[in-house]
Structure formats: C-alpha cells, structure tokens
Amino acid sequence: MAQLEGDVCAANRESSFQHDLANQRRTRLSEVESQLERLQTGFKALQQREAESNAQTQADAYLTLFDGLASLLVQLPTVEHAVRNGADIQAQDVLALLAPLHRVMDDIGFRQVGAPGVEVSFDSKLHSCSRTCQEGQPVRVKFVGYQYGDQILRRAQVE
Numbered sequence: 574m575a576q577l578e579g580d581v582c583a584a585n586r587e588s589s590f591q592h593d594l595a596n597q598r599r600t601r602l603s604e605v606e607s608q609l610e611r612l613q614t615g616f617k618a619l620q621q622r623e624a625e626s627n628a629q630t631q632a633d634a635y636l637t638l639f640d641g642l643a644s645l646l647v648q649l650p651t652v653e654h655a656v657r658n659g660a661d662i663q664a665q666d667v668l669a670l671l672a673p674l675h676r677v678m679d680d681i682g683f684r685q686v687g688a689p690g691v692e693v694s695f696d697s698k699l700h701s702c703s704r705t706c707q708e709g710q711p712v713r714v715k716f717v718g719y720q721y722g723d724q725i726l727r728r729a730q731v732e
Contacts, residue, residue, distance in 0.1 A: 641677035645670060678719075686718035687729035701728040 639646070648670055656662055678685075686699050691714050695706040699718065706712055718729035 638677060638681070641680060642673055645673045682721055683726075684720050686720055686725070686727075687714035687731070689714055689717065693731070695731060698725060699728055700731045702731050704732065706731070 652662060652667065652670060687693060692711055693700070693714060695702060695708060695710045695712045697706075697708060699720075700706070700712065700714075701718075702712060703715075712731035714729050715732050716730040718725065718727045720726055
C-alpha cells in the first residue's frame with residue numbers, strides 16, 4: 574500500500590510538473606504571438622510611411638519638372654494659337670522657347686545621342702540605320718536618340 578501511495582504521489586508530482594510546463598509553454602506562446610502581432614503592425618506602419626514618402630518624392634519631382642518647363646508650358650499654347658492664326662513667328666523665337674525643355678532634360682540626367690546632320694562612326698548600340706551599316710562606318714545623324722545613365726532609351730537614327 575505504501576508503494577501504491579508513493580506511486581500516486583509521484584504520478585501527481587509528474588502531472589503537476591507537466592501541467593506547469595504546459596502553462597509555461599502557453600504563456601510563452603502567447604508572448605511570442607503578441608510580439609509577432611506588434612512586429613506585423615510595425616511593419617505595416619513602415620510600409621505605409623514608405624509609400625507616403627515615395628508618393629511625396631514623386632510629387633516633388635513632378636513639381637520640379639513643372640517648374641523647369643513652366644515658361645515653355647505657359648508660352649507654347651500662345652505661340653501655337655498665333656501660328657494657327659497666321660502670325661509670322663521667327664524660328665529663333667521658337668528655339669528660345671524650347672531652351673527650358675533641353676535644360677530640364679539635362680538636369681534630370683537624360684543625354685542626347687548624336688546631333689542632327691553630324692557625321693559619326695556607326696555604333697549599333699547607339700545608332701539605328703535605315704540601310705545596312707557596318708560598325709565604324711561613317712554615317713550622318715538624321716534624328717537624335719536619348720540615353721539615361723548607361724541605358725540607351727532611343728537609338729539615334731542615322732543614314
């Protein structure tokens with residue numbers, strides 16, 4: 574009988590230990606779940622702030638672009654109206670009107686590839702030829718191209 578009572582006490586202690594261990598694990602799991610929830614909330618807040626920051630940066634870039642082109646944008650419709658109504662507009666005046674566009678393109682980092690009428694050596698990475706052209710062959714630029722950094726956006730058309 575004493576043996577049985579000892580076994581029951583040991584079983585009760587083991588059961589109590591298992592119960593305490595299970596409670597500790599539930600508590601730790603609850604803590605981890607709470608921490609995960611806080612981290613997820615913080616991550617979502619960071620994503621939101623980043624999206625807002627990106628939107629503001631994009632809006633600032635558009636406003637800067639507009640500021641650079643404002644004189645062209647304000648004057649061009651008037652010039653178009655005058656030309657449609659028979660006004661004699663000097664080519665030099667039109668070129669002066671386009672200067673802000675060239676300035677903004679440079680400021681942004683776009684670079685012109687070639688210049689109209691200029692003879693260059695054909696480079697298939699920079700030029701598009703309307704006929705069969707060999708690398709290094711002399712060609713004349715018909716329409717300019719554009720690049721941004723190392724990326725060619727539009728090859729110059731040559732002939």
